[in-house]
Amino acid sequence: MDTLSPEQLISRLQWRYATKEFDSQRKIPTDDWEKIEKSLVLTPSSFGLQPWKFITVTDQATKESLLEHSWHQRQVTDCSHMVVLCAKDTMDPADIEAWLDRLCTVRNVSRDTLEGYAGMMTGFFSNMSPEQTSAWAKNQVYIALGQLMTAAAVIGVDACPMEGIVPAEYDRLLGLDGSGFSTSVGCAMGYRSAGDKYADLPKVRYSSSQVIENC
Amino acid sequence: MDTLSPEQLISRLQWRYATKEFDSQRKIPTDDWEKIEKSLVLTPSSFGLQPWKFITVTDQATKESLLEHSWHQRQVTDCSHMVVLCAKDTMDPADIEAWLDRLCTVRNVSRDTLEGYAGMMTGFFSNMSPEQTSAWAKNQVYIALGQLMTAAAVIGVDACPMEGIVPAEYDRLLGLDGSGFSTSVGCAMGYRSAGDKYADLPKVRYSSSQVIENC
Numbered sequence: 242m243d244t245l246s247p248e249q250l251i252s253r254l255q256w257r258y259a260t261k262e263f264d265s266q267r268k269i270p271t272d273d274w275e276k277i278e279k280s281l282v283l284t285p286s287s288f289g290l291q292p293w294k295f296i297t298v299t300d301q302a303t304k305e306s307l308l309e310h311s312w313h314q315r316q317v318t319d320c321s322h323m324v325v326l327c328a329k330d331t332m333d334p335a336d337i338e339a340w341l342d343r344l345c346t347v348r349n350v351s352r353d354t355l356e357g358y359a360g361m362m363t364g365f366f367s368n369m370s371p372e373q374t375s376a377w378a379k380n381q382v383y384i385a386l387g388q389l390m391t392a393a394a395v396i397g398v399d400a401c402p403m404e405g406i407v408p409a410e411y412d413r414l415l416g417l418d419g420s421g422f423s424t425s426v427g428c429a430m431g432y433r434s435a436g437d438k439y440a441d442l443p444k445v446r447y448s449s450s451q452v453i454e455n456c
Numbered sequence: 457m458d459t460l461s462p463e464q465l466i467s468r469l470q471w472r473y474a475t476k477e478f479d480s481q482r483k484i485p486t487d488d489w490e491k492i493e494k495s496l497v498l499t500p501s502s503f504g505l506q507p508w509k510f511i512t513v514t515d516q517a518t519k520e521s522l523l524e525h526s527w528h529q530r531q532v533t534d535c536s537h538m539v540v541l542c543a544k545d546t547m548d549p550a551d552i553e554a555w556l557d558r559l560c561t562v563r564n565v566s567r568d569t570l571e572g573y574a575g576m577m578t579g580f581f582s583n584m585s586p587e588q589t590s591a592w593a594k595n596q597v598y599i600a601l602g603q604l605m606t607a608a609a610v611i612g613v614d615a616c617p618m619e620g621i622v623p624a625e626y627d628r629l630l631g632l633d634g635s636g637f638s639t640s641v642g643c644a645m646g647y648r649s650a651g652d653k654y655a656d657l658p659k660v661r662y663s664s665s666q667v668i669e670n671c
Contacts, residue, residue, distance in 0.1 A: 243464045244612040247491030253459065254498040254607070276462030278668055282661050283469040285605060287619045291662055296669045303671055347660045376591055380641075383595045384617075387602020390500060392469070395610050397459040402599075404502045415671065426595075445562045446497050447506055453493055454511045456518055456630065 245395060255444060257394035260401040260429070262437035265319040269398060269431060274322060277430070280392040281324075284385040288362050290340050292329035292378035293385060294422045296415055297322050303414070310410035311427070316401045321431030325411060326386055327422040328378040331371065337362050375423075382425045389428055403427035460610060470659060472609035475616040475644070477652035480534040484613060484646060489537060492645070495607040496539075499600040503577050505555050507544035507593035508600060509637045511630055512537050518629070525625035526642070531616045536646030540626060541600055542637040543593040547581050590638075597640045604643055618642035 245253070269277070281295050298304055304318045311317045329336070341359060345352055366374060386402060393400045404426050411417070411424040433440055446452075460468065484492070496510050513519055519533045526532045544551070556574060560567055581589060601617060608615045619641050626632070626639035648655050661667075 243460065244468065245458065245460060245610045247488045247611050249458045250607055250611050251491050251494050251498070254495055254603075257500075259500060273462045276466050278664055279466050280469055282664050282667060283466070283659070284602070285472075285474060285617055287617075289660060291667060294667055294669065296671060298671055300671055343662060344660050347658050376594075379591075379595060380598045383598035384602040384605075387499070387599040387604075388469075388606045389602075390599075391603045391606035391610075392465055395460045395606075396462050396465050402500055402502075443562050444498070445504060445559050447558060449493055449497050452497060452506065452509055454509065456511060456513055456515055 250395070253394045254391070257390065257400070258440060258442075258444065260316065260399040260431075260433045260437060261439045262434040263316055263319040263321070263399065263401075263429065263431045264434045267432040268321040273396070273398070276396070277322075277389070277392065277398065281385060281389060284388045286381040286384060287377065288340075288365070289344070290332070290336070290362070290381070292332060292336075293382050294327045294329075294420075295385070296325040296327065298325065298415075299323075306414050307406070307411065310407040310414070311403060312405040314403065314405060316403065316429035317427070319431070319434075320401070320429035322429075324389065324428045324430060325415060326382045326389075326425050326428065327417060328375065328382045328425045330375055330378070330421050330423055332366050332374050332378070334363070337366075379425050386426055386428060393430060399431055399433045401429040403429060465610070468609045469606070472605065472615070473655060473657075473659065475531065475614040475646075475648045475652065476654045477649040478531055478534040478536070478614070478616075478644065478646045479649045482647040483536045488611070488613070491611070492537075492604070492607065492613065496600060496604055499603045501596040501599060502592065503555075503580070504559070505547070505551070505577070506596070507547060507551075508597050509542045509544075509635075510600070511540040511542065513540065513630075514538075521629050522621070522626065525622040525629070526618060527620040529618065529620060531618065531644035532642070534646070534649075535616070535644035537644075539604065539643045539645060540630060540639055541597045541604075541641050541643065542632060543590065543597045543640045545590055545593070545636050545638055546586065547589050547593070549578070552577050552581075594640050601641055601643060608645060614646055614648045616644040618644060
């Protein structure tokens with residue numbers, strides 16, 4: 242099965258940057274987009290619970306409506322696909338059961354073999370306040386954001402993560418109110434414009450010795 | 457520059473799984489490990505602020521000491537490299553200045569060209585409680601976790617994300633108390649044991665239509 246070499250991986254991560262200017266004429270081909278969606282679906286999560294929803298906005302009028310709630314960053318309107326990553330607000334016993342049902346179906350096991358696992362999950366959430374549960378879900382959504390950006394980089398698709406959005410307005414415009422999910426963060430995706438001067442700026446990170454410790 | 461095809465990407469994400477049993481005899485080669493560390497360093501973050509520290513534990517006695525604070529999951533001791541991902545506790549004006557200094561040095565620009573950017577960051581944090589700032593930092597750490605797992609998958613290294621750890625005990629054992637950083641989550645890395653039956657189980661995810669919405 243084809244892998245990248247570690248050197249190739251680093252080249253891809255050096256290639257990527259938070260795209261400031263997308264080529265608004267260039268759209269991600271449908272076949273490729275389906276794989277990117279698949280990569281979102283395959284994101285790992287705590288206990289496997291997938292406490293998220295991903296909204297892909299391609300309708301231009303909808304993208305325009307989001308602009309004023311995105312610090313007017315044109316990536317929202319100029320990108321090919323605007324992904325809005327949403328976290329689940331609560332985790333109820335029914336959510337755990339839904340997940341266990343799915344597990345039983347896909348792996349063809351009976352529910353009673355999963356009692357220990359079910360108990361672990363129930364115990365985990367019983368110790369958490371609603372705020373902690375919602376923060377936990379949001380953390381999982383950020384795993385998805387990390388996987389999405391890396392996945393895009395290794396296949397040559399550009400992305401711009403966007404925390405500078407107004408989640409409540411996104412919720413309203415995307416019909417999330419009352420859905421049990423709330424906007425966490427956005428990620429504009431597509432292809433960089435040839436004129437984006439940010440593409441060539443040196444990447445700025447702290448040195449390894451500043452952020453990595455060995456023991 | 458070499459990329460994966462979208463199909464190859466999905467194959468890699470299908471290949472990965474939360475490794476339950478590592479081959480404790482097999483270590484990640486130093487050259488490869490350096491690239492994995494580099495991939496951590498290159499993780500994107502909000503404003504570029506990198507509010508994190510990554511601790512790589514390879515010392516066997518230290519790994520053993522973490523075991524009882526990790527729900528006794530043997531991945532901690534059997535993996536090649538145990539990565540502990542830590543979030544910054546606070547974001548002070550000095551942290552923003554340190555980042556701007558770094559930016560000026562690497563891009564060879566003067567500090568006064570960054571006033572607008574500095575103001576945006578200061579404004580962002582001035583509206584946040586200490587709890588919100590710490591949650592923000594933890595979210596960034598989860599981007600790193602997502603990137604780390606995806607990066608590992610595309611180069612053929614196994615990983616097991618570990619939320620089932622006791623952060624306060626990790627902080628104590630790893631000397632983080634008083635450092636300004638706290639343990640968020642772990643990620644054991646190495647190579648799967650040939651006997652790990654979890655490797656062959658079907659991956660369980662909700663369907664695309666359950667987690668993805670288009671508009």
